[in-house]
Amino acid sequence: MTAIKDNNLSASLEDYLEAIFNLAGASNVARSKDIAKSLGVARSSVTGALRVLKKKGLANYRPYDYVTLTKAGQDIAAEVVRKHNIITSFFVNVLGVETDIAQQAACRAEHTLGPEVISKLLCFIGFVNKNSKNGYDLADEFKRFCKSRPQNNSFSGKQMSSTVGLDEVKPGQKCKIVRIIGRSGVNKRIADMGVVPGTILEVQRVAPLGDPIDVKLKGYRLSLRKEEASKIMVELGQSE
Amino acid sequence: MTAIKDNNLSASLEDYLEAIFNLAGASNVARSKDIAKSLGVARSSVTGALRVLKKKGLANYRPYDYVTLTKAGQDIAAEVVRKHNIITSFFVNVLGVETDIAQQAACRAEHTLGPEVISKLLCFIGFVNKNSKNGYDLADEFKRFCKSRPQNNSFSGKQMSSTVGLDEVKPGQKCKIVRIIGRSGVNKRIADMGVVPGTILEVQRVAPLGDPIDVKLKGYRLSLRKEEASKIMVELGQSE
DNA sequence: TGACAAAGTTAGGTATAACTAACTATACTA
DNA sequence: TAGTATAGTTAGTTATACCTAACTTTGTCA
Numbered sequence: 001m002t003a004i005k006d007n008n009l010s011a012s013l014e015d016y017l018e019a020i021f022n023l024a025g026a027s028n029v030a031r032s033k034d035i036a037k038s039l040g041v042a043r044s045s046v047t048g049a050l051r052v053l054k055k056k057g058l059a060n061y062r063p064y065d066y067v068t069l070t071k072a073g074q075d076i077a078a079e080v081v082r083k084h085n086i087i088t089s090f091f092v093n094v095l096g097v098e099t100d101i102a103q104q105a106a107c108r109a110e111h112t113l114g115p116e117v118i119s120k121l122l123c124f125i126g127f128v129n130k131n132s133k134n135g136y137d138l139a140d141e142f143k144r145f146c147k148s149r150p151q152n153n154s155f156s157g158k159q160m161s162s163t164v165g166l167d168e169v170k171p172g173q174k175c176k177i178v179r180i181i182g183r184s185g186v187n188k189r190i191a192d193m194g195v196v197p198g199t200i201l202e203v204q205r206v207a208p209l210g211d212p213i214d215v216k217l218k219g220y221r222l223s224l225r226k227e228e229a230s231k232i233m234v235e236l237g238q239s240e
Numbered sequence: 241m242t243a244i245k246d247n248n249l250s251a252s253l254e255d256y257l258e259a260i261f262n263l264a265g266a267s268n269v270a271r272s273k274d275i276a277k278s279l280g281v282a283r284s285s286v287t288g289a290l291r292v293l294k295k296k297g298l299a300n301y302r303p304y305d306y307v308t309l310t311k312a313g314q315d316i317a318a319e320v321v322r323k324h325n326i327i328t329s330f331f332v333n334v335l336g337v338e339t340d341i342a343q344q345a346a347c348r349a350e351h352t353l354g355p356e357v358i359s360k361l362l363c364f365i366g367f368v369n370k371n372s373k374n375g376y377d378l379a380d381e382f383k384r385f386c387k388s389r390p391q392n393n394s395f396s397g398k399q400m401s402s403t404v405g406l407d408e409v410k411p412g413q414k415c416k417i418v419r420i421i422g423r424s425g426v427n428k429r430i431a432d433m434g435v436v437p438g439t440i441l442e443v444q445r446v447a448p449l450g451d452p453i454d455v456k457l458k459g460y461r462l463s464l465r466k467e468e469a470s471k472i473m474v475e476l477g478q479s480e
Numbered sequence: 481t482g483a484c485a486a487a488g489t490t491a492g493g494t495a496t497a498a499c500t501a502a503c504t505a506t507a508c509t510a
Numbered sequence: 511t512a513g514t515a516t517a518g519t520t521a522g523t524t525a526t527a528c529c530t531a532a533c534t535t536t537g538t539c540a
Contacts, residue, residue, distance in 0.1 A: 010526070010527085012526075012527065012528090029421055031487080031488095032487070032488060032489095033486085033487060033488080041527090041528070041529090042528075042529060042530075043487075043488065043489085044488085044489070044490080044491095044528090044529075044530085044531095045527070045528055045529075046488090047488065047489055047490085048526095048527075048528085049527085052526095060405055060407075060470050062467070063488075063489065063535090064487085064488060064489080064534090064535055064536070066421050066471075068405055068421070068470075068473070070404065070405070070408060071402070071404045071408055074402070074403075074404070091357060091360075094364075095357065095360040095361065095364060096360060097356050097357055097360055098356070101354065101356050101357070102357070104354075105352065105353055105354055105356075105357050108352035108353075109349055109352045109353060112345065112348035112349045112352060113345055113348075113349060114341065114344075114345055116337050116338070116341050116345075117331060117335065117337055117341070117342070117345050120331075120335040120336060120337055120386075121335065123382075123385070123386050124334075124335060124382060126385075127381075127382050127385045127386075130385070138378075141367075142363075142364060142367050145363070145366075145367045145370070146360075146363050146367075164310065164311050164314070165300055165308055165310070167300075168310060168311055181269055181306050181308070227302070230300050230302075230308075231306075233308070250496070250497085252496080252497065252498090271517080271518095272517070272518060272519095273516085273517060273518080281497090281498070281499090282498075282499060282500080283517075283518065283519085284498090284499075284500085284501095284518085284519070284520080284521095285497070285498055285499075286518090287518065287519055287520085288496095288497075288498085289497085292496095303505090303518075303519065304504090304505060304506070304517085304518060304519080
């Protein structure tokens with residue numbers, strides 16, 4: 001039970017670590033102003049973050065002094081940078097995403113992809129490179145493939161049933177009742193009026209604040225309160 | 241200037257939307273308890289999130305009532321689910337990551353990958369599938385490639401110079417001074433004592449609280465305060 | 481050396497997103 | 511139909527991570 005290494009750094013703190021690591025570069029030193037600029041935050045936010053990093057033993061920080069990373073801080077920062085580079089490299093070299101868009105996406109994704117995915121990604125980049133040397137350039141081949149079918153946006157995975165509440169239907173639209181939600185009391189009242197699943201109805205008029213809503217069904221008119229209408233789930237686009 | 245659609249949903253709210261969308265499934269209705277369970281949060285947190293989603297016009301919510309998504313909410317949820325599926329599919333089918341790890345990673349990454357990356361990813365999955373039909377199974381080939389070189393963890397992108405403050409060096413270790421940070425006053429004082437970049441020194445004793453630190457350099461001993469030592473950046477692993 | 485600008489800090493405030501504990505509404509069941 | 515279990519809400523607290531405005535420290539230069 002002796003102080004297990006607490007690796008649970010927030011994405012924000014990892015960003016600070018990475019920024020300091022990158023700024024340190026040649027001089028091993030980062031200045032608060034530059035950290036603030038590179039992360040696009042106020043100077044005072046940097047002060048706060050540095051206090052936390054110091055408390056976690058990742059940065060050497062004393063007020064009004066230069067900032068350096070401890071060994072532990074450097075290790076984490078190096079890992080973040082490594083992830084960042086792997087992800088960017090994949091986006092740019094394999095997927096062919098534009099460099100600055102890839103950079104931004106990588107910066108956001110680097111905190112969320114775990115070691116399994118990262119190592120596979122690294123391996124995959126190696127695979128693509130090796131293949132490219134063997135005469136079959138995968139990245140190139142993929143680029144050609146992309147051009148041949150530019151807009152293939154069909155990957156829904158789930159059949160989108162466009163079911164909405166009756167309170168969202170606009171005047172003039174026809175729809176079919178799919179299901180009625182709600183407690184027995186209200187439910188029964190409107191069921192008595194012929195409002196049951198399967199019924200096709202047409203919205204005729206919606207009052208300014210959406211209450212009440214006038215609908216036509218089975219030849220007669222009905223005025224529903226918005227609260228009731230929201231409980232009647234309907235399917236749009238009924239031609240008849 | 242008429243109310244431009246505010247698409248800036250937090251990752252947390254997108255998660256709620258996705259959970260409601262998935263729970264709704266057959267019945268078009270989600271219950272607070274189930275949302276809480278599927279996201280692993282307290283029931284009261286769901287109430288709070290639902291209030292926000294209602295205010296943004298994404299969910300139909302009234303206290304003690306069932307929850308449904310508005311058309312707008314459904315659209316966003318469907319997009320999140322779509323992303324989720326694309327990312328998971330890529331992780332599992334192309335990279336060969338284990339399904340539940342891929343699910344978790346996808347769930348975290350789905351909020352951070354923008355449309356460019358997602359569309360490329362989608363396209364890439366199509367590319368891999370097509371290739372697999374043409375006799376060259378890319379995913380399979382990659383799996384074999386992975387096995388042939390299991391531990392290829394070299395992707396640093398940046399030369400890791402293991403430079404730390406002298407205050408982090410343990411007794412007995414030798415190191416070389418790389419750089420001295422700090423204001424002229426202190427800087428000059430220790431420079432006069434022979435502490436200049438390039439010097440190799442050995443840490444002899446560190447007092448209990450890390451202050452002072454006794455070092456040996458150029459044949460004589462020196463006692464440094466921790467504050468001073470932290471400003472002396474050194475490179476570890478000097479054999480001589 | 482003393483005034484000034486730049487860098488850094490503090491204080492105080494906001495928003496998000498979670499929690500626990502206590503309360504209230506709803507639904508079920510005898 | 512009364513009592514109770516469950517679901518849902520409110521109130522109050524915590525932690526993160528940002529902000530602005532005002533203050534302090536530091537370094538430079540005339």
